[in-house]
Amino acid sequence: MRTRARKKHGQAVLLTDYFASRIDWKNQSDPLLLQVIPSENEKAGIGVPDFCGEKKFMAADFLIHRYPDRAVLLASDQCFCLCRFCFRKGMWGRPEKVITDKDIETAIKYLKAHPGVRELVISGGDPLTLSNRKIKKIINSFDSLSQLNLIRVASRALTFFPGRIDAGLLSLFKKSRKQFWFVSHFNHPDELGRETLAAVKRLRLAGIPMLNQTVLLKGINDRAELLIDLFSRLAGAGVKPYYLFQCDPAPGASHFSTDLEKSLEIYEELCRYSGVIAPRFAFELPGYGKVSPSPGWNIVKTKRGYRVTSPRKKNYFYPL
Numbered sequence: 001m002r003t004r005a006r007k008k009h010g011q012a013v014l015l016t017d018y019f020a021s022r023i024d025w026k027n028q029s030d031p032l033l034l035q036v037i038p039s040e041n042e043k044a045g046i047g048v049p050d051f052c053g054e055k056k057f058m059a060a061d062f063l064i065h066r067y068p069d070r071a072v073l074l075a076s077d078q079c080f081c082l083c084r085f086c087f088r089k090g091m092w093g094r095p096e097k098v099i100t101d102k103d104i105e106t107a108i109k110y111l112k113a114h115p116g117v118r119e120l121v122i123s124g125g126d127p128l129t130l131s132n133r134k135i136k137k138i139i140n141s142f143d144s145l146s147q148l149n150l151i152r153v154a155s156r157a158l159t160f161f162p163g164r165i166d167a168g169l170l171s172l173f174k175k176s177r178k179q180f181w182f183v184s185h186f187n188h189p190d191e192l193g194r195e196t197l198a199a200v201k202r203l204r205l206a207g208i209p210m211l212n213q214t215v216l217l218k219g220i221n222d223r224a225e226l227l228i229d230l231f232s233r234l235a236g237a238g239v240k241p242y243y244l245f246q247c248d249p250a251p252g253a254s255h256f257s258t259d260l261e262k263s264l265e266i267y268e269e270l271c272r273y274s275g276v277i278a279p280r281f282a283f284e285l286p287g288y289g290k291v292s293p294s295p296g297w298n299i300v301k302t303k304r305g306y307r308v309t310s311p312r313k314k315n316y317f318y319p320l
């Protein structure tokens with residue numbers, strides 16, 4: 001993999017050769033270009049820091065424990081490309097932080113003390129920026145935890161660097177005593193190139209179940225028709241569309257957030273399609289966590305944002 005680092009509008013840009021070759025550079029509205037090249041809007045830095053309130057759920061240096069049944073291991077803060085809408089973009093530019101053996105031991109100790117955690121999500125940054133040697137160390141360490149039923153790996157490698165899904169990595173997943181699930185992150189049908197689909201096939205042939213999460217991005221994929229095309233192609237490749245997320249208004253990323261009302265309209269349209277194709281829609285509600293709207297929830301638009309009432313009649317606020 002060759003990576004190109006440069007700056008635009010004073011912001012750091014990181015691109016793999018593979019992803020750069022997929023961009024139509026003559027088209028300033030190219031949906032792949034808009035995901036990785038900064039705009040003037042980003043410079044303004046408008047948004048809410050730590051919108052999801054993750055900091056208060058940091059159980060250890062590299063471990064987030066927010067929901068009772070699962071925990072997230074932030075194995076590395078490095079990524080193949082920098083997505084301009086990323087809610088963790090506040091980490092960019094800090095010295096590299098990669099999990100050490102001691103951090104892994106601390107995480108295991110914490111999980112042992114919390115046996116209700118049955119699922120580990122290995123995330124980042126992008127955990128697949130780590131070497132196979134490091135990933136082997138992580139897998140071997142968590143293999144010993146009998147309370148874990150499954151391990152999810154969340155990565156954008158299929159989009160940015162499909163060659164990363166190599167024989168060595170697949171063999172690590174296959175040899176593990178845990179069931180691995182791979183969670184990809186595709187936002188637009190143009191991301192599904194030949195190399196990417198070949199890498200999806202390698203994962204499937206290795207027996208890894210696959211899910212996809214998509215972020216709803218203003219001006220990039222905020223059309224039901226386009227999303228159905230993406231989800232239908234993914235399902236056809238054996239990847240189950242799992243979540244469609246509202247884009248969190250992180251500082252310098254809020255220009256990608258669609259109005260919640262519009263997101264709900266798109267979701268309503270998606271719900272007309274088969275359950276194999278249509279993912280769940282979810283948004284982060286400050287003070288509550290991830291919400292997938294269902295009949296028990298009441299969402300009312302006000303001047304400053306949305307008043308959201310939970311099925312237990314508790315009120316929350318989602319800013320515009």
Ligand code: SF4
Pocket residue numbers: 078079080081082083086087088124125126156
């Ligand atoms: S790969 Fe994930 S963590 Fe990295 S910049 Fe993109 S969205 Fe953020």
